[in-house]
Amino acid sequence: MTDNSTRLDHVVLWVRDPAASTAFYQDVLGLEPVRLTEHKNGEAPFPSVRVSDETIIDLMPVARAPRLTMVPGADGSTGHPVNHICLSVTETAFDALLERLRERAVPMSGVSHNSFGARGRAARNVYFRDPDGNVMEVRHYD
Structure with a gap:
């Protein structure tokens, strides 16, 4: 296997209920929640789960989709397969x-x-x- 400096940092998934999704990934896959408490307290826009020391999966609430306009043409991409x-x-x-x-x-x-x-x-x-x-x-x- 090649040891190169490029690594997968994160993947963002659209979810309806971030807390329920976090529980699924924790209970079924054994992944550690990241920023769940902060999300529940309104201090973070979404929680994540840790895959490895270098990789997380962000669990983005689908309700935030209208706010994600930083990429031209990305509006309406919620749930993009x-x-x-x-x-x-x-x-x-x-x-x-x-x-x-x-x-x-x-x-x-x-x-x-x-x-x-x-x-x-x-x-x-x-x-x-x-x-x-x-x-x-x-x-x-x-």
């Missing part, structure tokens, strides 16, 4: 995730094998949706 986000975890974490998805009756795809990704072929991967319909893929490599 993103195909999916993929997270890579350990084999143990993958097994635990499958169990949590089943316990919470979260609809999911079948488990696939040998799907290509950033680190080559993954041993297993699974797809499911968050409460706002964003498609998540989680995989583990050998």
Whole structure:
């Protein structure tokens, strides 16, 4: 794997209820909330969840869409489709995730094998949706 200085910093997802989405990502994926208290107190426009030391997912309230005018032509882009986000975890974490998805009756795809990704072929991967319909893929490599 190449060690280059470019890294994924964050992904922004449109969500209806940031607190509920944060709970989903915390409870199902085990991701740590960031700025949730500040968001609830009106001190931050949205919460995030931490994927790694260097990467977060921002959970942007869809109600803020009319205010996001910094990119010309971006008005009306709320809910613009993103195909999916993929997270890579350990084999143990993958097994635990499958169990949590089943316990919470979260609809999911079948488990696939040998799907290509950033680190080559993954041993297993699974797809499911968050409460706002964003498609998540989680995989583990050998």
